Amino acid sequence: MPTAGVKERKKRHGAASNVLKSGTLKKIFVLDTSVILYDHRSIMEFDEHDIAIPIQVLEELDNFKKGNDHINFEAREFIRFLDQKLKGDYLNDWLPLNGRSKGRLKVIMTPGRMRLNAEEIFDSRKFDHKILNAALALQDEMPGKKVVLVSKDVALRLKAKSLHLHAEDFETGKIKDLSKLYTGRREIQKVRSTLIDKIFENGEIEAEKLKIPDLIDNEFLILKNGKKSVLAWYQGSSGKVIRIERHQVYGVKARNAEQAFAIHAILNPEVNLVSIQGVAGTGKTLLALAAALEQRRNFHQIYVTRPIVPLSNKDIGYLPGDIKSKINPYMEPLWDNLKYIKSQFKENDKAARAIEQMIESEKIQITPLTYIRGRSMSNVIFIVDEAQNLTPHEIKTIITRAGENTKIIFTGDIRQIDTPYLDSHSNGLTTMIEKLKGKHLFAHITLEKGERSELANLANELL
Secondary structure, eight states: OOOOOHHHHHHHHHHTTTOOOSOOOOEEEEOOHHHHOOOOOHHHHHHHHHHHHEEEHHHHHHHSSSSSSHHHHHHHHHHHHHHHHTTOOTTTTTTEEEEETOOOEEEEEEEEOOOOOHHHOOOOOOOOHHHHHHHHHHHOOTTTTTEEEOOOHHHHHHHHTTOOOOOEEETTTOOGGGSSOOSSSEESSSSSHHHHHHHHSSSSHHHHHHHHOOOOOOOOEEEEEETTTEEEEEEEETTTEEEEOOOOOEEEEEHHHHHHHHHEEEEEEEEEEEEEEEEESSSSSHHHHHHHHHHHGGGGEEEEOOOOOOOBBBGGSSSSSSHHHHHHHHHHHHHHHHHHHHHHHHHHHHHHHHHHHHTTSSEEEEEEEEGTTOOOSEHHOOOOOOOSOOOHHHHHHHHTOOOTTTTEEEEETTOOOTTTTOTTTTTTHHHHHHHHTOOTTHHHHHHHEOOOOHHHHHHHHHH
8 A cells, every 4th residue: 555655746746747847737628520520630739738539529520431522531530540549448548649749638428417518508419519518527527627629610619618618729730810921922113124124125134133032932023113014923943033924825815913923823834833812703713724725735634623512421422413413513613714715716716626625535624623532643734723622631632643744723712711610721722822932833823803894893892
């Protein structure tokens, strides 16, 4: 039997083990299903703090494990991770995640009596409220620790706070200040008139002569002196600022400087990855399609796709009809842009007929993103529309499929999110723009000026 002194030392050691080196108390983070479906590796992002998984989360993950969508992959990977961690242990006991560098992991079973019961206050039929009760029970059981519910579901976080339960979003990888998000372009005023003349004459100039601070590789520039101006691009490999001319691509003309920059980025053979961000009506998808068609002879195929945001946990396989009937409602905006490009030519024009031939021969394919995953893409242009609805992990998965002579173009509006667990700070398009800026193979441009119609511009500005 241990002596009283030994018991006291153990008690003091147990209390001390709850305090981190920084002097703050260790926390217990209770993870909601939405966090795991966002990133199955999220469980390893909480440093020395402990992680609790409500048993209902495992049940929901079991429901999500079948399917071809990204969330199905994340569910399967997390289930495999837990299975590997078990190694004969039971998950209703605290298990170390990774030696001393990480905290512990435990699955919370159905709680007993509690001071507050979310199922009685809200609704007994929802898993969300059972997850709330698991966190509330843990808070009652361990009053000396701060229990925090982590969820990407805003409504669930608000419910938690209404019950005096700490709740947070999963912040790892989130871009904090969107006002500083890289736009891909800069307007420089009061550039010496002689330097602008030199760019027009020679087509380029040494960047150091312009004395522009912190130039970024593949950054676009509007150089001005009064009414005199020139569009240019910074080529980091040569250290030169090179003039950009406004190109027409497959019947589509650039209507403003931003669109000219977007076309240049897509046509630039030195750039393999392009992102175009902007509100509705700025021409993102249209420019990507037209510039891809302009380069059709340089690539074997053109893939055009967009993520299909599923209803609940049902993918397009649940919709009636054959595959074409299932995907057409989702892909209609892409067909609309293709029809607009064709309308720039007469019906019997060679360019219009070429589009029909490319569709018939599958040189150009419009298909859901689900059917692209897992493929190795070589000698293709790959356009991903509505990329703001992808997670950072999905963006990475797509880019890592690129083989030789492949160009990938992502288009989207980071403020128009259609999935419940993403926002303008955490989606894959925002993350890619911020993390890849300045890389030699990457170019980005933000389109701000609407060109669809005066009516569309009015709605964007005032409604």
